[in-house]
Amino acid sequence: MKVWFITGAIVQGDSIERALESGRELLRKYNIEAEHFRRNDIDYTVSSDGEPSLYAKGERVSPPDRFIFYGAFDAVMEGIEEALVAMGSVSVNPIESKRIAGNKLKTAHFLSREKIPQAKVMPVFRSTPVDIIETEVGIPCVVKPAVGFGGKGVELIQSRVEAQAFLDELPEIMSDGVMIAQPYIESSKGRDLRVLMVGKKPYAAFVRQAGDPEEFRSNIHQGGHYEDFKLTDEVISLCERTAKAIDLNLCGLDLLFGEDGFIVGEVNDSPGLETLIKKVGFERFLKALLSA
Structure with missing residues (x-):
């Protein structure tokens, strides 16, 4: 079985490669050929007439049996996933689930x-009245991008004045995503x-x-x-x-x-692979890959 680990624009691939190297014996035991690619290593075509083409690091290749993404699921990653699925590959986490x-x-x-x-969620925009934020999620509250990870863009709003200042800095039209507010859970x-x-x-x-x-x-x-x-x-x-x-x-x-x-x-x-393997065990992880 051929399995690809694909990392996004922000995620560094070194940890993926270390994790795979640590489990080479188990990979051989399960007859798994595991490879790591960054998203810009992969090129493909989409066609309504004839078979699509797939390239990895400039070489034409056959699609993997299984693949898993690490990193933000942006338009580039989604395109690669759609292409691989169309070629017969199986995503360990389904496309819709990742969306x-x-x-x-x-x-x-x-x-x-x-x-x-769950923690209550409210999308907020420049036009959102502070009164509604205070009524629905309370102040202090936490604001963050709806899309993102690693704590980036997360802020603690501690007063109405801070909330209004935050809203005033938001663009009137947010083309790259939505900000959300959640209660601050002391x-x-x-x-x-x-x-x-x-x-x-x-x-x-x-x-x-x-x-x-x-x-x-x-x-x-x-x-x-x-x-x-x-x-x-x-x-x-x-x-x-x-x-x-x-x-x-x-x-x-x-x-x-x-x-x-x-x-x-x-x-x-896409939790960190090294931590996942350390805490869960490589063999359990591989069995999950095989059963996806």
């Missing part, structure tokens, strides 16, 4: 349909629970804690650290329902420490 997980607003809609507890300040899912089952979890006690974000990218967490029935049930609702075979779920229990904060459809 949902890559957009926090879409994710919120899907979780809402299944009555899955009980989860600077920490969350990352759960690693394989085959829609939770296998490992760890609490991410901000390094700075004044920091409200818990992202490791922002200088935080983590410690292992023993999975509970509550966490297992919540995570299985979430992965099933969005149909993600591999994902990382970020749960917030709500006052009355855990709630879903964010869904990451």
